Every structure is written in C-alpha cells, then in structure tokens.
Amino acid sequence: MISGKECFTKNNILNGVDFVFHTAAPFMANPSLRENDDIIRKYIEATQALVEASVTSRVKKIVFTGSASSVVGQFPVNEPGFVYSDPYNWVDAKAINKPNEKAKILAEKVCWNAIKK
Numbered sequence: 001m002i003s004g005k006e007c008f009t010k011n012n013i014l015n016g017v018d019f020v021f022h023t024a025a026p027f028m029a030n031p032s033l034r035e036n037d038d039i040i041r042k043y044i045e046a047t048q049a050l051v052e053a054s055v056t057s058r059v060k061k062i063v064f065t066g067s068a069s070s071v072v073g074q075f076p077v078n079e080p081g082f083v084y085s086d087p088y089n090w091v092d093a094k095a096i097n098k099p100n101e102k103a104k105i106l107a108e109k110v111c112w113n114a115i116k117k
Contacts, residue, residue, distance in 0.1 A: 007046075008053035020054050022047065022064045025107070028099040036099035040106065047107040051114045064111045067104035069096070 008014060026043050028036045054062050071084045073091035090109070096102045 008049050014053050014057035014059055018060045020059050020062045026103055033099050040103045043103050044106050047110045066108050069101040070105040070108050
C-alpha cells in the first residue's frame, strides 16, 4: 500500500505542475470526535504530504479552500463593520467539538505553517 507521502512523491507526480487546488475534505456523518480521530489524522497527513511535495516540486501556487469556522468559530464577533482580517487569529482547535470543522482547521494550519517556512 502506498502511503500518503509516497502518493505525491512517487514518480515526481507534481513536477511541472503550476497550480494545486486543494478542495478536498472528509465528510464525517458521525458527530463524535473520538469516532473520527483516525479519519482526521489521515486527512491532516495527506494535506501535509501534498503541501510538502508541492514545495519540493516548486509548484507556483497552492490554493486551499478554508472554512469560516476556523476564524469565526461558534461565537462570531457581532460588532458592526468588524472584518476578520488577521491570518493569525484562529479558533482554538481544542475548543472545536465537530469533526468536520476540526479537520478543516487542522489542515488549514498545516498550509499556513508551510507558508511561514
């Protein structure tokens, strides 16, 4: 079986690729975080492998679809005219109790950490 990392590095699959659009996310019908830990872990590992392979292959642009829940959370700011514009203002992933939202915020952090590097 090919690992997530090998999926993108085997045969230099991303060589010559200009753009990567990461729109995938697991949909977990079961609302239990504990029941979905393995799915979330595999999703994060696959996102990490894709980002690392994209950087190694010198992909020009990586586009990742995020989720408003990563910065807004369960309690959005209700001040008139407020704009979420700070890329470092994140909801605490430990405070998220929905598996789909937790998977998205952790994957987004993988992408942002790659940008910082």
